[in-house]
Amino acid sequence: MAMSPESGSPGSPRDVAHTLPCGRPLEEVWDAWEADPAHAAADPHTARCPHCTAALADLRSLDDLVRRGAARDAERAAGTAEPVAAGVTERVMDVVRTELRPGASVPLGDAGEDTWIVETAVAHACRAAAESVPGVRAESCRVLPLDAAPERTPARRGGRLPRGPVRVRLDVAAPLDAERPVPKIADAVRERVRSAAADRLGLDLRAVDVRVLDLLDDSPEGE
Amino acid sequence: MTDPHTAPEDLDARLTAAAARAAEDTPGVASLRPRPTAAPRGAGGGVRVRRTRTPGGWRLHAELRLAVHRTHRALDVTRAARAAVTTALRAAHPADADADADIAVTVTVTALV
Structure with missing residues (x-):
């Protein structure tokens, strides 16, 4: 089996695009709809194709959910100073990631169990855990077999990781903070991710490999 | 042929429905929809049951795709769902089949909601 070395761009999203039975990538239908819903629905292919029609119906129901979620968030945020848009966007992106790029299945439970969880769900839980450390912003997150070679991301599309322990490779942006040096922040991230994996999943x-790719200096002025 | 009372496809549908109901009733299971945007519908969404003849009787293999509530620990939910589905399949499989069915359940968590 030839294992091609990793090429420059890690995992282009198109690699794992979800293709409808009619041959159109779901992302393309999605993009067209986002650009102009009426125009997308009037597309001659889309109008006749049961797969595209169903996909559009799904998108509309998602849009509906998002709008209702936004209204709820707005209500909730009315009393507080919480930003509304961030919550909604984050939730939409979660759904989009899960929907279009479920990624590989990751083993859950003991070696003999036939139980799996999609990588995107694990990645989401890990990113959320990392971001519970004040000032940290989580970026890409991959789940790999524990013995995976460092700096190499095995190509897999919708496959399964071998059963056994795993490692998480997480990229973050850390706050620039004189009180908290970067290694200390990375330790805190590692700890949160570990306990989320154990307690929630x-x-x-x-192993949790944390790469700090960026330092954020967004301390409020005058503090 | 093997069961004088039930057409095989009816039995398959019944087994799938029983498995779906059991999984849906498991605490912590948000939905069986493999796709979060699809409208909720009756049984069968994220469940597939396959039945194969073995020398000793039948083998049933259920595949579950579940969205799990964040309030629950995902692994615990999958274990409870597997136990519930196994029990439901055993109950739904005709007792007059020559032997106990061998039941296996694959569970995949497709989302945390």
Whole structure:
């Protein structure tokens, strides 16, 4: 089996695009709809194709959910100073990631169990855990077998990781903070991710590789 | 042929429905929809049951795709769902089949909601 070395751009999203049975990538239908819903629905292919029609119906129901979510958030945020848009966008992106790029299945539970969780769900939980450390912004997150070679991301599309312990490779942006040096922040991230994996998922996570790719200096002026 | 009372496709549908109901009733299971944007519908969404003849009787293999509530630990929910589905399939499989069915359940968590 030839294993091609990793090429420059890590995992282009198109690699794992979801293609409808009619041959159109779901992302394309999605993009067209986002650009102009009426125009997308009037597209001669889309109008006749049951797959595209169903996809558009799904998008509309998602749009509906988002709007209702936004209204709820707005209500909730009315009393507080919380930004509304961030919550909605984050939730939409979660759904989009899960929907279009479910990624590989990651083993959950003991070696003999036939239980799996999609990588995007794990990545989301890990990113959320990392961001519970004040000032940290989580970026890409991959789940790999524990013994995966460092700096190499195996190509897999919708496959399964071998059963066994895993490692998480997480890129973050850390706050520029004189009180908290970067290694200390990375330790805190690691700790949060570990306990989320154990307590919320039940994942056999043995290593968390944190890469700090950016330092954020957004301390409010005059503090 | 193997069961004088039930057409095989009816039995398959019944097994799938029983498995779906059991999974849906498991605490912590948000939905069986493999796709979060699809409208909720009756049984069968994220469940597939396959039945194969074995020398000793039948083998049933259920595949579940679940969205799990964040309030629950995902692994615990999958274990409870597997136990519930196994029990439901055992109950739904005709007792007059020559032997106990061998039941396997694959569970995949497709989303945390």
